[in-house]
Amino acid sequence: QQQVRQSPQSLTVWEGETAILNCSYEDSTFNYFPWYQQFPGEGPALLISISSVSDKKEDGRFTIFFNKREKKLSLHITDSQPGDSATYFCAARGASGSWQLIFGSGTQLTVMP
């Protein structure tokens, strides 16, 4: 049972376009949602995160939009650059007190020059 789902599995955009990566979850107790960026041969690294009390979080070209009612969130990458080509993981943390994160299966983004 996959508690965090991501779509699409892979996405290709042209340089300068906006890439939209989607994430949905099932457990209404999840209250913290980080996005991790992973380049080939490296470990994931925290890119941006949002808590369930906010509906938007912006950091430069990266923005998270959060819809608590629909249990959905999305990562928008504006003015996409070839250097943004990576795999992006959405994750969620429950409110139970555990530090465990539940990861989605990832979206592989390719930005064509």
Added chain:
Amino acid sequence: DMKVTQMPRYLIKRMGENVLLECGQDMSHETMYWYRQDPGLGLQLIYISYDVDSNSEGDIPKGYRVSRKKREHFSLILDSAKTNQTSVYFCASSWQYEQYFGPGTRLTVL
């Protein structure tokens, strides 16, 4: 500079051999993790450690065990490795919500 290290980076073993993967962190984080990453499955939690000798099973602990005798070191042990344990293994440590990942160990079990 906050860092999580993993050794070795690449490892090839035969089925039935024992495997030791090592992880270190220099941030004095209490909580550490072992994950495996397989194509299309994302990151699956094997074990979580809340401090020295305080370890808990994650979602897929079968076939693995861990050891944490010092806060900065966390080991993953595969006793009698199986071919389906071929994967990339990541160690992470965390400060509150943020997890810091190592570069990974690519393990192949033949």
